[in-house]
Amino acid sequence: GEDVEQSLFLSVREGDSSVINCTYTDSSSTYLYWYKQEPGAGLQLLTYIFSNMDMKQDQRLTVLLNKKDKHLSLRIADTQTGDSAIYFCAEFSSGTYKYIFGTGTRLKVLA
Amino acid sequence: DAGVIQSPRHEVTEMGQEVTLRCKPISGHDYLFWYRQTMMRGLELLIYFNNNVPIDDSGMPEDRFSAKMPNASFSTLKIQPSEPRDSAVYFCASSLNPGQANYGYTFGSGTRLTVV
Numbered sequence: 001g002e003d004v005e006q007s008l009f010l011s012v013r014e015g016d017s018s019v020i021n022c023t024y025t026d027s028s029s030t031y032l033y034w035y036k037q038e039p040g041a042g043l044q045l046l047t048y049i050f051s052n053m054d055m056k057q058d059q060r061l062t063v064l065l066n067k068k069d070k071h072l073s074l075r076i077a078d079t080q081t082g083d084s085a086i087y088f089c090a091e092f093s094s095g096t097y098k099y100i101f102g103t104g105t106r107l108k109v110l111a
Numbered sequence: 112d113a114g115v116i117q118s119p120r121h122e123v124t125e126m127g128q129e130v131t132l133r134c135k136p137i138s139g140h141d142y143l144f145w146y147r148q149t150m151m152r153g154l155e156l157l158i159y160f161n162n163n164v165p166i167d168d169s170g171m172p173e174d175r176f177s178a179k180m181p182n183a184s185f186s187t188l189k190i191q192p193s194e195p196r197d198s199a200v201y202f203c204a205s206s207l208n209p210g211q212a213n214y215g216y217t218f219g220s221g222t223r224l225t226v227v
Contacts, residue, residue, distance in 0.1 A: 044218070104154070
């Protein structure tokens, strides 16, 4: 079945790197995404990666994909207090034509 | 572009009452999604529409929930009668084409529903 799992919490100090991990089970996923949810707001698309890629970098964000292990990670360099939020990974299933969201990881950045 | 607009932002109602949540998608987006977010269950897809037609309503919890999209610029999610366990944040999202990676979803700010 389709299931996307994430650790629930992560705490880092300002200026350090954050790494948020995600595992998924649907091997037919075409794209994988990272969304950010700030308090009281909806989810905002951060970045995405095609399933045939291993890595994608976008400014402070680096996405790594290990298809063999069905493991996706998001690295945030030089983490700032404004990065404190809930981060969701999501996979797009071409079979069902819909997204499956992970449980979300709450990132807390300590000043 | 004002984004996806949801109303109301907050709703407090008594058990047994009817609740209607509203959503205006981004103009030109052919897909509209209703999600529910709770601490216990995370984000759950309730239903989605393509070109105003319901495509997948398998996530709708029970007959108390219904959703409509009478035109391309408006959708409603109705709960009748409401129960305390319906308390959650309900999100509407729209997309030009979820099958194209760079489009993704655009989410509204959500409606926080509290049923007492």
